[in-house]
Amino acid sequence: MIRNLFLAGADVFRFNFSHGSHEEHSGRYQIVRQIEHEIGHPIAVMADLQGPKLRLGDLIDGSADLRPGTEVELELGTTGTAATRLPIPHPEIFGALSPGVSLLIDDGRLRLEIIMASKSIATALVVVGGRVLSRKGISVVGATLPVSALTEKDQADLAFALEMGADWIALSFVQRPEDIAQARALAGRPISIITKLEKPVAIEHLNAIVAQSDAVMIARGDLGVELPAHKVPVIQRQILRTCRRLGKPVIVATQMLESMIASPVPTRAEASDVATAIYDGADGVMLSAESAAGRYPIEAVEMMDQIIGEVERDPHYRSLLQATHCEADSTISDVICDALRKASSILSLAAVVTYTATGKTALRAARAPGLSNPRPDAEPDPCPPIGARLGRPCRQLMEDRHTARPCRDGLRNCRARGFSRCDFDDCDRRRHAIRRRWRHKPIAHSPSLAAGHPRKTTQEIWKETNMEPGHNELRKRTMAKVAWRLIPFMILMFCVNFLDRVNIGFAALQMNRDLSLTPADYGFAAGILFVFYAGAEIPSNLILERVGARIWLARIMITWGLIAAANAFVYDKNSLYVLRMLLGLAEAGFFPGIMLYLIRWFPEEERAGAITLFMIGNPISVIFGAPLSTALLSLDQFFGLAGWQWMFVLEGLPAVVLGIVALWWLTERPSEANWLTPDEREWLTRQIELEGKAKQHTRLVKWSDVFTNGPTWILAFSKFCVLLAFFGVTLWMPQIVKSLGALSNAQAGLVTAIPYVFATVASIYVGKRSDRTGERGKHIAVPSIIGAGGFLVAGMINNPYIALLGLCIALSGLWIANTIFWTLPARILTGASAAAGIALINSVGNLGGFAGPYLAGWVRTYSAGFGIVLAILGGFLALSAVINFAVAYADDRRRAQALA
Secondary structure, eight states: OHHHHHHHTOOEEEEETTSSOHHHHHHHHHHHHHHHHHHTSOOEEEEEOOOOOOBOOBOTTSEEEEOTTOEEEEEESSBOSSTTEEEEOOHHHHHHOOTTOEEEETTTTEEEEEEEEOSSEEEEEEEEOEEEETTOBEEEESSOOSOOSOOHHHHHHHHHHHHHTOSEEEEOSOOSHHHHHHHHHHHOSOOOEEEEEOOHHHHTTHHHHHHHOSEEEEEHHHHHHHSOGGGHHHHHHHHHHHHHHHTOOEEEESSSSGGGGTOSSOOHHHHHHHHHHHHTTOSEEEESHHHHTOSOHHHHHHHHHHHHHHHHHOTTHHHHHHHTOOOOOSSHHHHHHHHHHHHHHHSOOSOOOOEESSSHHHHHHHTOGGGTSOOTTSOOOSSOOOOEEOSGGGHHHHBOSSSSOBOSOGGGGTTTOOOEEEEBOSSSSOOEEEEESOOOOOOOSOOOOOTTOOOOOHHHHHHHHTOSTTHHHHHHHHHHHHHHHHHHHHHHHHHHHHHHHHTHHHHHHHHHHHTTOOHHHHHHHHHHHHHHHHHTHHHHHHHHHHHOHHHHHHHHHHHHHHHHHHGGGOOSHHHHHHHHHHHHHHHTTHHHHHHHHHHHHSOHHHHHHHHHHHHTHHHHHHHHHHHHHHHHGGGTTBTTBOHHHHHHHHHHHHHHHHHHHHHHHOOSSGGGOTTSOHHHHHHHHHHHHHHHHHHHTTSBOSGGGGGGOHHHHHHHHHHHHHHHHHHHHHTTHHHHHHHTSSOOHHHHHHHHHHHHHHHHHHHHHHHHHHHHHOOOHHHHHHHHHHHHHHHHHHHHOOOHHHHHHHHHHHHHHHHHHHHHGGGTHHHHBOTHHHHHHHHHHHHHHHHHHHHHHHHHHHHHHTSSSSHHHHHHHHHHHHHHHHHHHHHHHHHHHHHHHHHO
């Protein structure tokens, strides 16, 4: 049925959250997305929130007869205390009542007028009487209720709808602009809101409400309950004119083809009602009960589609729109769009493309009649004028959330593309239909059509913009190639790098005895690497920016491999200190260099997943490296070398080999990738360039700026806290595991790998979920807090199995925080500042790599066991959670304000 409704003309589905469970809505959502994938056409999803429901309480006899002209008492409570009293369980209603205010009951069938009111009781005159039943709905006319448009249920539904992937949120019971602002704040990220105008009090704030909205729905049925029927058409036209003037899409809804609930054809008056709404400039018309509970849902959609088509073919239709065109506002966007409108009325243009960073110019152009369709005497072109985005900030406005296809948010570009709308209700067929009158598709990512250029065909424009049919396939194919080419090799690089950095923890099982190292000596040796690593980080990354990632990463790997192997020949703590310092200098720039390299190859929406996959090199190195390292310890006195010496040699040399291979395997940038096809190279290069251009308008562009940028230093301190906890536990993990019970070195190596298995699975799942939802702050903070709890469990519980479970939770939280964290700097930095900023953050952060092991060793010297050590490490992880969430939340608010 859903497929048939779409083929009949409906392409936006409304999910009515007044009915049905989240599981039911999720199932229907998957069906819609499956049809969208099979048909290859964007289908939008609108989540319609229920809003507050005001009802009578329970009457004593279940009902009461109200006679016109008599007085009736209203009381605060859930159950009536007398047959002549009506219980109302809503104190906010009594707070809004005053003499002259009207109270409507049962969809306006009964009408009361307030004579006297207090906080808990009121007296009303029955104006329109009749029998009233318990639990019937109430409406207050002539007063603004002190009630939020979002109930607790609505807040839960909003969170679910956004996580599910709804493109539009329809907001009910809006009385004032603050209701819309509250919804945006609760969402915590940019969302597209359709404001349902169903309360007369909202009309008093019409301009402000429309300005705050992304689109508007005229809910005529609810308006007609609280307003006299003869006023509804006037209010409808007032809203239409206001939306056209402010450039906001507007939907006309309710009782449009009401008779088709039971009849296969509408009345003539209903057909005229639909046509009139279109002639007046409505951007969408919506079916309600006709498709939700009617016997002829497909016929209703087809009929509405036919009416729309007939109106659009009317030779006078365009003239009517032109005659009611609103004058341009005194803004740059309006001046440009007005000039384009006049030019398009003279020239036969294939398309007019508006470059836009926030989407506002495209929206303003979309409302201009001359830019919404070709001239009546011109040959119709299937690709009308509208908007190319400049960069990522416009994605929420003009690009499909789930694929690379443009503008599922069709209402945003109402004059640019057409869409029909179809919804679900919790009736037998569970569907509504909205039918959009414009039938055209937008142009995204398009180069300009400068004056003097020859007229381009639709196919040529599609080809230039990479938006031809199959664009989504191009995106998937390109990113799959990039991921398979780069990620496995980088995982291998990181495995070797991380193992060479932390294998001292396994060497300590023998080395501490051979070199007579105390816990504090070992902690200092393990951590001193990070001090020199941090000191050389920024210079190393600036050199990488000049000579290129391929050459510099290869240099890093070769030198660190040689020095890591040389650790086998230390003879006391001082020689160990020196080689660990040199190893830090050699490794400096590797990790931030890799991060910078991934930023240059993976667009923002793919980046968290790519970083997550790369970062699993960390746990993988321990999962396989722990048993390997402890196995190499068994080579004690083989050819006169201790087991820990063999371990350093055999685990250091692979880095030299990988460094040589990197010179051949890595490619500097997408434009030089011969292993991509020309169209794949062109698409990826343009994506990365557009992101860089968009960031340059609002981000740092000089490397020196990072030293005066507050958020960069805040992120650096957060990274310090994470790495203090991370290396504090990782470099002591073999000894922590051995303290849980009487284990051999080999057994300790196997048990050490277990928490890292948990961390690998958890980081992959949460990283993909963060990419899917686009949310970063909570996906970092929540696992971090849970991980901090894992540290407490591991440190305070004596049972070794529960302690091991605590370590698994702690490592999972650490790894997730360390992985998704790297999506935050990319929001702030670009160009040379990205290299310096990421290096600064990693440099300061890696000081935690010194502080963590040394602090753990110092505390361990003066305490019994590792309980206090683990509690301190958990505290630092919790502190980082608060910082990361605050930074992500602040950036989301800034982005939302930029898109508003």
